[in-house]
Amino acid sequence: MAGQTDPSLSVFSGEEVEFMAEDEMVKIVPNMRMDPLNMLCGDFGPFYPQMAAQVPLWLAIAMKKRGKCTIRPPEWMSIENLTRILEAERDSQAAFQVLPFHYVEISSLLFEYAPGDIPDMYMVRSLINDIKDVRFHKVESSLESFEEAHSSAVMVKDLSAMEVNLVRPFVGRALQAFYKHGSPELVPNPDGMSTRRPQATDNIPRRPLRRR
Numbered sequence: 001m002a003g004q005t006d007p008s009l010s011v012f013s014g015e016e017v018e019f020m021a022e023d024e025m026v027k028i029v030p031n032m033r034m035d036p037l038n039m040l041c042g043d044f045g046p047f048y049p050q051m052a053a054q055v056p057l058w059l060a061i062a063m064k065k066r067g068k069c070t071i072r073p074p075e076w077m078s079i080e081n082l083t084r085i086l087e088a089e090r091d092s093q094a095a096f097q098v099l100p101f102h103y104v105e106i107s108s109l110l111f112e113y114a115p116g117d118i119p120d121m122y123m124v125r126s127l128i129n130d131i132k133d134v135r136f137h138k139v140e141s142s143l144e145s146f147e148e149a150h151s152s153a154v155m156v157k158d159l160s161a162m163e164v165n166l167v168r169p170f171v172g173r174a175l176q177a178f179y180k181h182g183s184p185e186l187v188p189n190p191d192g193m194s195t196r197r198p199q200a201t202d203n204i205p206r207r208p209l210r211r212r
Contacts, residue, residue, distance in 0.1 A: 011168055017161050021105030022058035027072040029053075030063070057106065061113045071114040076100060077107065079120055082127035089134045096135060096158040104132060104162045132162075139163050 012020075023041070029052050036045035037059070044055045052072065055063075063069045075081065076099065085097045100106060107128050115121050142156050159167065 012165055014162075017102075017165055018105045018109065021102035021109070021161065022056065022061070024057050024100070024102055024106055025054050026057050026060050026074065026106075027052050027054055028060045028063060028069040029072060030069045032068055034068070057109060061109065064114055064117075071110065071117045073110060073118045073124075074100070074106070076103070077110075077118065077124055077128075079123055079127065082124065082131065086127055086131050086134065089131060089138070093138060093141065096138065096156070098158050099131075099160060102161050103128070104160055135160070135163060136166070139167060143167065 029050060030047040031049055032047070033049060034045060034047040036043055041056065044059060045053065047053055047069075060069065060071050064071055085099065088097050107125070110118060111121065111125055118124055139156075139159070156167070
C-alpha cells in the first residue's frame with residue numbers, strides 16, 4: 001500500500017497504471033467461433049465471426065496476439081473528436097476536457113498491439129501526444145498556483161490516471177507540510193521531505209508485473 005508519511009511511496013509506476021487500465025472494456029471483432037470464457041472477473045462471449053463483442057482490454061490484446069480478432073478503436077480516438085478536444089484544451093487554461101480516465105494507457109496499448117486496426121494511426125497518435133503535452137502544462141500551472149497561493153486545497157476536475165499520478169506526490173508533500181504546521185508530531189522526519197515538484201515516476205523500483 002502507499003505510505004502515509006512518504007509521498008514517494010504514494011505513486012504508481014507507469015507499468016502499474018497500465019496494468020490497471022487493462023481492465024477497461026473495448027470492442028473486438030472475432031474472426032472465429034469460440035465458446036464463452038468464464039472468468040473470475042466475468043463471463044465473456046460466446047464469440048462469432050464478424051460479430052462485435054465487448055471484452056476487457058487485456059483479453060482483447062491476448063486474442064489479437066493469437067490472430068483471433070481485430071480491435072475496434074474507441075469512438076473518442078477518432079481524428080474529429082481528438083481535434084476538437086485539442087482545440088478546447090488549448091482554448092481554456094483552467095478547465096480539462098473529459099477523456100477516459102485511462103486514455104493515455106489505452107491508446108498506448110492499442111498503438112503497440114493493434115496499430116493496423118486504428119485508421120490514420122500516426123495522426124491519431126500525434127493528436128493524443130499533443131493533448132497530453134497541453135494537459136501536462138496545465139497541471140504544472142495548477143501546481144504552481146497552488147504553491148504561490150500557499151493554499152491547503154486545490155480543485156482540478158477531469159484529470160486522467162497519469163495526471164493524477166503525477167500530482168499525487170506533490171499533494172502528499174503539501175499535506176505533510178500543512179499537518180506539520182498544525183501538529184508537528186504527525187510528521188516525525190521533516191528533514192527527509194523534498195520541495196521538488198513531481199517528475200516522472202518510472203524511476204521508482206517496483207516489482208515487475210506478470211503480463212496476463
